Amino acid sequence: MNMTGAQSMVRCLEEEDVSHIFGYPGATICPFYEALYHSESIRHILVRQEQNAAHMASGYARITGKAGVCVVTSGPGATNLITGIATAYMDSIPLIAITGQVQSYLLGRDIFQEIDITGAVSPFIKHTYLIKKAADIPRVFKEAFHIATTGRPGPVLIDVPIDMQEAEIDFSYPEEVNIRGYKPTVNGNLKQLKKVVETIGKAERPLICVGGGAFCAKAQEQVRRLCEETKIPMVTTMMGLGVLPTSHPLNIGMIGSFGHKTANMALSQTDLLILVGARVGDRAITAPEKISSHSKTIHIDIDPAEIGKNVSPTVPLVGDLRVVLESLLAEHPSSNCTQWSEYLQKEADAEKHTMPEARPSTIQPKRLMAEIGKQIFPDACVVADVGQNQIWAAKYLPMQQGRFLTTGGLGTMGYALPAAIGVKIAQPEKQTVVVCGDGAFQMTNNELSTMVEQGCDVKIVLLNNRTLGMVCELQRIAKRHKFGVALPDTPDFGKLADAFGVKSRRISQDEDMASAIAEMLAYDGPYLLECVVSEAENSKVNM
Amino acid sequence: MKQVISVLVENQPGVLNKITGLFSRRGFNIESLAVSVTEDESVSRITMIIDIGHNAVDQLEKQLNKLICVLKIKRLDNVEMTGRELILVKVSATPSTRRNIKDLCDIMHAKIDDISAATLTVELADVPQQINLFLEMLQPFGIVEVARTGLIAVQKGSASMN
Numbered sequence: 001m002n003m004t005g006a007q008s009m010v011r012c013l014e015e016e017d018v019s020h021i022f023g024y025p026g027a028t029i030c031p032f033y034e035a036l037y038h039s040e041s042i043r044h045i046l047v048r049q050e051q052n053a054a055h056m057a058s059g060y061a062r063i064t065g066k067a068g069v070c071v072v073t074s075g076p077g078a079t080n081l082i083t084g085i086a087t088a089y090m091d092s093i094p095l096i097a098i099t100g101q102v103q104s105y106l107l108g109r110d111i112f113q114e115i116d117i118t119g120a121v122s123p124f125i126k127h128t129y130l131i132k133k134a135a136d137i138p139r140v141f142k143e144a145f146h147i148a149t150t151g152r153p154g155p156v157l158i159d160v161p162i163d164m165q166e167a168e169i170d171f172s173y174p175e176e177v178n179i180r181g182y183k184p185t186v187n188g189n190l191k192q193l194k195k196v197v198e199t200i201g202k203a204e205r206p207l208i209c210v211g212g213g214a215f216c217a218k219a220q221e222q223v224r225r226l227c228e229e230t231k232i233p234m235v236t237t238m239m240g241l242g243v244l245p246t247s248h249p250l251n252i253g254m255i256g257s258f259g260h261k262t263a264n265m266a267l268s269q270t271d272l273l274i275l276v277g278a279r280v281g282d283r284a285i286t287a288p289e290k291i292s293s294h295s296k297t298i299h300i301d302i303d304p305a306e307i308g309k310n311v312s313p314t315v316p317l318v319g320d321l322r323v324v325l326e327s328l329l330a331e332h333p334s335s336n337c338t339q340w341s342e343y344l345q346k347e348a349d350a351e352k353h354t355m356p357e358a359r360p361s362t363i364q365p366k367r368l369m370a371e372i373g374k375q376i377f378p379d380a381c382v383v384a385d386v387g388q389n390q391i392w393a394a395k396y397l398p399m400q401q402g403r404f405l406t407t408g409g410l411g412t413m414g415y416a417l418p419a420a421i422g423v424k425i426a427q428p429e430k431q432t433v434v435v436c437g438d439g440a441f442q443m444t445n446n447e448l449s450t451m452v453e454q455g456c457d458v459k460i461v462l463l464n465n466r467t468l469g470m471v472c473e474l475q476r477i478a479k480r481h482k483f484g485v486a487l488p489d490t491p492d493f494g495k496l497a498d499a500f501g502v503k504s505r506r507i508s509q510d511e512d513m514a515s516a517i518a519e520m521l522a523y524d525g526p527y528l529l530e531c532v533v534s535e536a537e538n539s540k541v542n543m
Numbered sequence: 544m545k546q547v548i549s550v551l552v553e554n555q556p557g558v559l560n561k562i563t564g565l566f567s568r569r570g571f572n573i574e575s576l577a578v579s580v581t582e583d584e585s586v587s588r589i590t591m592i593i594d595i596g597h598n599a600v601d602q603l604e605k606q607l608n609k610l611i612c613v614l615k616i617k618r619l620d621n622v623e624m625t626g627r628e629l630i631l632v633k634v635s636a637t638p639s640t641r642r643n644i645k646d647l648c649d650i651m652h653a654k655i656d657d658i659s660a661a662t663l664t665v666e667l668a669d670v671p672q673q674i675n676l677f678l679e680m681l682q683p684f685g686i687v688e689v690a691r692t693g694l695i696a697v698q699k700g701s702a703s704m705n
Contacts, residue, residue, distance in 0.1 A: 122561055123568050127611045130557070147611060181553060182611045305605035308598070 005134040006031035006165035010039050012141035015173045018042055018069050020425055022053040026073020029100030031165035048446040050077050052418035054084020058093045059422025062405055067094040067148045074100045075113030086124040088155045090409025092216050094148040095155035104161035118159050126154030134167035139174055146177045151184030152303040153216050188319035188327055195315045196298050197333045203272035205340040206232045212239030213277015213321055222325035230335045233344045235263040237284040238394050239408040246398035252348040256284045258391045262347040274298045277321050280310035358510045363531045369396035375517050380431035381423050385416035385440040387470035389463045391539035393435040414443030424456040438464040438490050448500040451526055459520050460528045466490055467535040497528040508532035546593050546600055547696055551615040551704055554580055554587040558612045571603055575693030590695045615704050619696050626696035629668045635685035636663040651677045662687055
């Protein structure tokens with residue numbers, strides 16, 4: 001069937017069952033937009049800055065489990081997308097980024113809005129394509145979706161020169177992909193599986209550590225069964241939060257430099273660490289060599305390059321978590337660690353139920369998070385930004401069946417609001433709550449406009465301490481000068497929200513917390529709850 | 544530890560950039576690198592020498608494998624490979640020294656490719672150690688210019704990477 005390259009791009013997206021794309025048009029992507037206008041099944045969401053298109057696609061992808069799609073023009077459109085791509089790469093989120101490009105025959109002449117985007121993103125992207133023959137478009141799209149969503153998920157960029165979009169091609173969508181350099185391992189090695197079972201059986205103080213890989217592989221159910229059937233206590237990294245409800249007795253908490261005390265203690269005392277889709281990043285495990293000195297390690301991951309990168313495992317096991325854990329469960333692993341497990345559960349339970357005393361006329365972030373957790377629906381999605389607000393949310397906002405989303409890898413400020421818009425578009429029927437600070441909010445508050453335009457009922461809890469709190473805290477800990485972190489003249493966020501047509505309320509007292517959260521959650525429409533917080537509050541020190 | 548690695552990659556624009564980019568961002572240092580198309584014109588072979596610890600080679604191999612343009616990787620050691628490097632040396636040569644240089648070339652099985660009033664250009668294909676020795680012997684005559692290809696290598700015997 002004959003059509004233009006641009007029409008074929010839209011057809012490819014339809015073939016891949018894409019229902020939403022997040023984008024910002026410009027000169028070199030115009031033919032694609034014209035073709036998109038005629039699509040009946042794909043909805044376009046116009047963002048306010050290109051980086052946020054990637055973040056929205058990321059939020060959307062994390063909820064749907066499908067690839068999120070974003071589309072921008074060449075030059076500055078493409079370079080603005082870069083941070084979003086890097087963010088998705090570090091968190092292993094499947095993304096398809098489509099960029100317009102100048103005419104292929106003019107490439108290399110530095111013409112208006114020409115930039116080598118495939119070259120620019122190559123260090124932090126799973127794969128890139130530059131279309132040089134319009135006839136390649138269907139194959140490239142098929143491959144791109146396959147690469148983005150299989151193996152260890154990640155972003156893939158397709159750069160499409162405008163003349164390729166305008167060229168005529170004979171369209172047919174390939175049924176299969178065959179990429180000779182890409183064959184991810186799915187099934188776990190049987191011999192290694194048996195070794196895992198054996199090693200678990202011998203351990204006295206085993207500990208399961210779950211990372212973001214559990215969500216990439218949609219293996220939450222298998223993780224739960226592994227914990228419950230073996231009775232082995234579990235900790236998570238920040239990316240693994242929410243894999244079990246916070247209240248689950250076997251959930252000991254979050255490890256890491258900003259993690260829970262009991263979880264970190266468990267890590268320092270275990271004799272068998274079972275890493276499940278966790279890459280031993282430095283914020284989760286600061287000194288992996290210390291742990292290897294007293295503990296054996298089982299490392300289950302889909303990416304062979306993660307095995308041995310930060311920690312040398314006793315038993316490595318490569319494969320898709322969901323599949324591998326199913327096979328593992330079929331072997332009926334068992335552990336005799338009741339005493340250890342009960343000890344940790346007792347400690348963790350006490351920690352979960354410790355809350356600072358209310359101080360009148362102030363809002364303590366920990367109490368605020370606990371209150372939000374108490375009032376949101378069990379399946380609500382919480383999207384935390386970056387900084388102190390992220391740590392408070394991660395540690396003190398109890399999760400039930402919902403998702404906790406944040407950018408644990410790159411730590412990109414301003415991620416939460418656009419990502420939450422993507423989440424809300426993916427599951428409009430569920431509550432979506434953003435937790436962010438006044439610093440990051442001002443990086444992406446332009447997306448309030450997108451949020452309202454798209455009718456996204458996102459609830460925003462803005463912690464305002466008129467400071468870049470985390471940096472300020474780091475300066476305080478290191479006894480450095482408090483410098484470059486004050487935001488004394490922050491705007492009147494209420495008026496700002498009002499300008500976008502968003503209802504808002506500002507609170508500064510503990511007494512108002514519960515009713516304000518209730519009001520926010522009950523309100524039919526987007527809502528900004530500004531909570532005044534002291535800049536002296538710490539996220540690092542345990543209560 | 545010097546390690547020779549042979550990598551088969553897709554013969555496409557931008558592939559070399561992806562490979563060398565990976566080396567620089569993961570902190571691996573390339574000592575020599577030779578790239579050319581193979582018997583299958585859709586595939587190129589990259590032969591490289593890196594100075595690297597044993598654990599780091601594992602990690603490097605895994606990281607290379609993650610690149611979708613990489614098809615196959617083979618570590619080669621001296622026992623199991625046949626390796627050669629080609630060098631072109633332009634060396635100062637006066638009528639009085641030409642004879643000595645010619646003798647040296649004969650001993651090393653090097654070939655004289657070009658001559659001028661003041662220079663000789665000679666070529667030698669050999670293992671890197673012999674090439675180094677040859678360069679050392681030529682040094683006293685005055686080396687004007689050197690071009691080396693870097694090592695290329697294949698496995699000994701009937702085994703192949705395909």
